Structure formats: structure tokens, C-alpha cells
Amino acid sequence: MRDDELQRALLDWYDAHARDLPWRVGPAARMRGELPDPYGVWLSEVMLQQTTVAAVKDYFLRFTTLWPTVGDLAAAEDADVMGEWAGLGYYARARNLLKCARVVAGDMDGRFPETEDGLRELPGIGPYTAAAIASIAFDRPAVVMDGNIERVMARIFAVETPLPAAKPELKSHAARLTPEDRPGCHAQALMDLGATICTPKSPACGICPVMAACAARKAGIAAGLPAKAPKKAKPTRHGIAYLVQREDGAWLLETRPEKGLLGGMLGWPGSDWVEGEPAATPPLDAAWHDPGLEVRHTFTHFHLRLSLRVARAPLNAVPRRGDFHELATFRPASLPTVMRKAFDLAKGAMPATSAPH
DNA sequence: AACCCGGGGTG
DNA sequence: CACCCAGGGTT
Structure with a gap:
């Protein structure tokens, strides 16, 4: 299967099966090319760092109800935001969320930067989140790399080098596949695929929309990829x-x-x-x-x-x-x-x- | 490059 | 229970 056929299969699957999530636009609006609210994309992507969709949903709805815009969040009391974040983990995210909201509301007239480089300057926005926001909220062809996409790339192209050494090779595959048209949907399709079908333990290769393109599946090694360096014990x-x-x-x-x-x-x-x-x-x-x-x-x-x-x-x-x-x-x-x-x-x-x- | 940060899910 | 998962910041 050629790269362009793979892209097409992935996007068709996304249009048919995209999960209805509170920070996404509905299917009809998506087909009209409407983009989601950057504030919601940013908030959801920060919450989704190291955290599953199921755990994030209620927190996202609570935050957007209490603070519907980045200006509202910027004006909130620190203790209220920390209290609402309680239970979600990695509390530095909440502290950086507030710092970021106050920069965007105070210095940028409430509008997020539209480029990866501009986003990358903000507190709590690293390489992944900057690419995700540029791609999903602003329709820029940024190369989005998270753990799901690393796994999907490792399998489709049967990359057997262990992480983290394999990262540059995995990113070059992802970059080659990133389309100019609807890059945000492409990135979300890859992440949805990784979260629901191309899962870490026992991937559901039988229902995978890109099974025909997957070298790891052909070789029977999908479940074992990506290989990882051994980790150390916890005291x-x-x-x-x-x-x-x-x-x-x-x-x-x-x-x-x-x-x-x-x-x-x-x-x-x-x-x-x-x-x-x-x-x-x-x-x-x-x-x-x-x-x-x-x-x-x-x-x-x-x-x-x-x-x-x-x-x-x-x-x-x-x-x-x-x-x-x-x-x-x-x-x-x-x-x-x-x-x-x-x-x-x-x-x-x-x-x-x-x-x- | 190595280390510091939670919590949820799985087997 | 042990083990797995996985971005950003700091040093």
C-alpha cells in the first residue's frame, strides 16, 4: 500500500468512526471544514497528557462550565483551579495551565498563537502539545508525535529499534505521512487508532483500517512493538x-x-x-x-x-x-x-x- | 540524557 | 498485587 492510500484509508476510517468527544466539533461541522475552539483544544490536550480520554471527559466539562474562555480561566483563583484539578495527577500541569492562560489572556488578547513555534513558547506546551494545537485548531501540517503515534508508526513500518533510540526514525515516517489537507483529522485519526485498535498489549489487527499497510502484522510481531529499553525498579x-x-x-x-x-x-x-x-x-x-x-x-x-x-x-x-x-x-x-x-x-x-x- | 512528576487500567 | 502506559520541566 502506498503512503497516499494509507492516508486515505485512515481518513475514511476517521470520518466513519471518530469518537464524539466534548472538545471536538460534530461530524457535520467537521465535513464543512470547521475547526474546534483553540481554548478547548489546548485545555483538552493538556489534560490528555499522560491521561486517558475516559479520565479527562468530566474534568473537561467541569472546567469549561466554570471557565468558558481563556480569559475566565486566567481570572480564576489559583486554589479553585488546583482544587478542580485534584485527582487528575501531574499537578505541574495545572500550575502551568494557569500561567499559560494568564499570558494568552494578558499579552495576546485572548488568542492562542497559530504556529508550532509560537505555541511552544507558552508554559506547559511542549513539542507534542504545540504540534497538536497547531494541527487540530489551526489546520497546520505539524508533525504530531505522541506515544500512540509512535506505536502505530513502529508497527506499520516494523521498526524494531527500541525506544527511545527509535524516536527520530518514527518521526520521519510520521512526517512523510502528514498531509497538507486536514492535518488535524489525520493526527487525531492516528491517535484514535492507537487508543482503540492499535493498542499496546493486544492490538485488534483484524478490524484495523490499515492492516493491509502494516509490516509488523505481516511479520506477526505487532504486539511486541515498539521495543523498549528496560526500566528500573521502584523503591x-x-x-x-x-x-x-x-x-x-x-x-x-x-x-x-x-x-x-x-x-x-x-x-x-x-x-x-x-x-x-x-x-x-x-x-x-x-x-x-x-x-x-x-x-x-x-x-x-x-x-x-x-x-x-x-x-x-x-x-x-x-x-x-x-x-x-x-x-x-x-x-x-x-x-x-x-x-x-x-x-x-x-x-x-x-x-x-x-x-x- | 537523566530524572522528577499521578493515576488509571490490565492481568 | 505487579506491571504497563506516557508529555513537560528541570538539571
């Missing part, structure tokens, strides 16, 4: 978290430092997370109980076992760290997942009343 770290509730129901929380793990998010005061024995340093003086509960959570590069301590505190308690958050305004959903797990475990194990110490 286990230990920590202690302190959950204390005041007589009026308020919980003691602290905002974590901007940089580093869970940066800028709310969390329970506690020890550092270390591979040895964590240092116990309660955030206030109280009768602390050890309910024997442990949160297990895995981050990108380590496993965490977080041991819980619980206490009640009087109304006049003065914490050494953190601030009490009134029960009326405290939303567990605004916590990152590991902190929400700790809350769910601890709230069933709180001591009955505050006790003298």
Missing part, C-alpha cells in the same frame, strides 16, 4: 500523616510547597517520605492515637506506605504547621488521591472526644 518509602479534627469539625491541612511532589496541593501535615524510618513530628500537641492504619499508594517512581495518626483538638488549639479548614468549606474531592485515601481511612477511626495529654 518503597515510608511516612507518617497526622489527621486532627477540631471540636467544631475543622480539619488541619497544609498547602504543600509549589515545587516537588503534589506541589501546590492541599495535604495532611506529616513526616518526610523516606526509605528508612520516618521522623515523627506532630503538627500540634494533642493525644495522638495510632489506629494501625496504613495508606498504600504508588507514585511515578516510588511506592509509599503512609502510616496514620489521629487526634481531636480543642477550639483554641494552635498548630505549629498548617491551618484548620472549616468543615463547611472543606471538600475531600479537592485533595490529591493519596491524601483522600488517608482521609477515607482515618475518618472511621477518629477518637471519640478530645482528651488531655
Whole structure:
């Protein structure tokens, strides 16, 4: 199959099977050549970094309801945006999202740059996202490369070099296939194909629109591509978290430092997370109980076992760290997942009343 | 180039 | 439970 036949088969499949997603224009509008709102394309592409469509949908709808334009988002409170992002992960994305919104709204009259180079200057927009926005929102023939497209290229052209060494070769194949006409639909077709048919583990080659073009399928090696360099093991770290509730129901929380793990998010005061024995340093003086509960959570590069301590505190308690958050305004959903797990475990194990110490 | 960043899905 | 997936920023 020639490159142009492959492009045609891919686009025909996309026109017939494109998923109806909140950030896309409908089928009729797409066939008229209408382009989607750049704000929605940008927001969805940032949310989709390292994250599946299923996980992103509700967050996207919530964000666009609260903040319909980039100007609305730029004017939002930091804490509100961080709270709405809670649970989606990679929180640097949310901090960069706000920075980017404020540059676009403040310096660019609310309009995103239309070129890959211009987009690439903005916070949180790297090579993939710049190419995706230029292609999808502005109809530019940028070469879009994400993990899905790398996998599809590795298979169609049976590239057996392991990643990441294979990246230049995979990009040259993708560049050759990128059309001048409807480049955004071409890129989305490749990503949809990778997400739904040309999947990592067991690709559905039997229903693939480009099976006739796929060298890996012919050779029977599709499921094993792309080859990858071996990864290293994750260590286990230990920590202690302190959950204390005041007589009026308020919980003691602290905002974590901007940089580093869970940066800028709310969390329970506690020890550092270390591979040895964590240092116990309660955030206030109280009768602390050890309910024997442990949160297990895995981050990108380590496993965490977080041991819980619980206490009640009087109304006049003065914490050494953190601030009490009134029960009326405290939303567990605004916590990152590991902190929400700790809350769910601890709230069933709180001591009955505050006790003298 | 190597390392730092979550959370969801699969087997 | 172990393992897999996968962009941007920083150093």
C-alpha cells in the first residue's frame, strides 16, 4: 500500500468512526471544514497528557462550565483551579495551565498563537502539545508525535529499534505521512487508532483500517512493538500523616510547597517520605492515637506506605504547621488521591472526644 | 540524557 | 498485587 492510500484509508476510517468527544466539533461541522475552539483544544490536550480520554471527559466539562474562555480561566483563583484539578495527577500541569492562560489572556488578547513555534513558547506546551494545537485548531501540517503515534508508526513500518533510540526514525515516517489537507483529522485519526485498535498489549489487527499497510502484522510481531529499553525498579518509602479534627469539625491541612511532589496541593501535615524510618513530628500537641492504619499508594517512581495518626483538638488549639479548614468549606474531592485515601481511612477511626495529654 | 512528576487500567 | 502506559520541566 502506498503512503497516499494509507492516508486515505485512515481518513475514511476517521470520518466513519471518530469518537464524539466534548472538545471536538460534530461530524457535520467537521465535513464543512470547521475547526474546534483553540481554548478547548489546548485545555483538552493538556489534560490528555499522560491521561486517558475516559479520565479527562468530566474534568473537561467541569472546567469549561466554570471557565468558558481563556480569559475566565486566567481570572480564576489559583486554589479553585488546583482544587478542580485534584485527582487528575501531574499537578505541574495545572500550575502551568494557569500561567499559560494568564499570558494568552494578558499579552495576546485572548488568542492562542497559530504556529508550532509560537505555541511552544507558552508554559506547559511542549513539542507534542504545540504540534497538536497547531494541527487540530489551526489546520497546520505539524508533525504530531505522541506515544500512540509512535506505536502505530513502529508497527506499520516494523521498526524494531527500541525506544527511545527509535524516536527520530518514527518521526520521519510520521512526517512523510502528514498531509497538507486536514492535518488535524489525520493526527487525531492516528491517535484514535492507537487508543482503540492499535493498542499496546493486544492490538485488534483484524478490524484495523490499515492492516493491509502494516509490516509488523505481516511479520506477526505487532504486539511486541515498539521495543523498549528496560526500566528500573521502584523503591518503597515510608511516612507518617497526622489527621486532627477540631471540636467544631475543622480539619488541619497544609498547602504543600509549589515545587516537588503534589506541589501546590492541599495535604495532611506529616513526616518526610523516606526509605528508612520516618521522623515523627506532630503538627500540634494533642493525644495522638495510632489506629494501625496504613495508606498504600504508588507514585511515578516510588511506592509509599503512609502510616496514620489521629487526634481531636480543642477550639483554641494552635498548630505549629498548617491551618484548620472549616468543615463547611472543606471538600475531600479537592485533595490529591493519596491524601483522600488517608482521609477515607482515618475518618472511621477518629477518637471519640478530645482528651488531655 | 537523566530524572522528577499521578493515576488509571490490565492481568 | 505487579506491571504497563506516557508529555513537560528541570538539571
